[in-house]
Amino acid sequence: MKKNPIFWIVAIIALIIDQITKYLVVISFPEIGDTMPLWQGVFHFTYVQNTGAAFSFFQGGVGWLKWLSLIVSLGLMIFAWKEKLSKIEQFAYGFILAGALGNGVDRFLFGYVVDFLDFRLINFPVFNMADVCINIGIVLLIYATIKMSR
Template sequence: MQNKGFWLVGILGVTLDQVTKRWAAERLLPGPEIQLWPGVFHLTYVENTGAAWSLFADSAQLLKWVSLGVAVALALLALRSSLSLWEQAGYGLVWAGAVGNGIDRFLNGYVVDFFNFVWIGFPVFNLADVCINLGVACLVVGLWQGGPKKSLRKSD
């Protein structure tokens, strides 16, 4: 199997995402939020029917199919292409985010969010969202590290 890093990062990301969401639902749903750093960072249970920053609120039906499409496209990319290590990490993390949030959308009709930076008023998010952002960062670093593609022809 090629692109083992993609699958390792992706499966690990989905697993951690689902475990943390289950914990959040069991621990945070029946009770109040947990103030890890009062006034700065809390764990707050939220059911998000939209996408990032609650965009497209109440669009869970559409978003579940978008998640599935992204996950399938990235899996096909990993199966059919030879990816650099940065690409494997980046696409694997984005895949993990799409699958993790997609599972929520298909099973529940919403995504469980619980990381809450109260101090700056940042929207509540989850580990799948973190994976997507880290994945994009890896892809940018990979582009920067790789630089422009060099020609295979020797210059005269």
């Protein structure tokens, strides 16, 4: 952890947040599909079990998706162990690792991913904190690439 400490810290903290939020949803909602509006018609917490990828793509693909999550996670950890990353890259890859691990853990343990963030105003698929982490990581990588190209 001496090399790229931000990467490891971000990955661990974001993974913990992801798993705690999913656990809270599972214990708070007795039935799949149960929902709690935080802003009626705009944003709800809705308990969904997703057997696909982010935003419900590849429904029923949990078999190969769990292995993809594992390969991506191991690849990112090896990459961070071998390479010296900039601070922004450490944040970016740390968030991506947390997302891959968070959804991967769900797929291996349960055969599905717990989703619960439900933006109804734009009719967006229900997602979770791991999906948020992956997207934050991608945005940070794009930013880092643009910054480095200048």
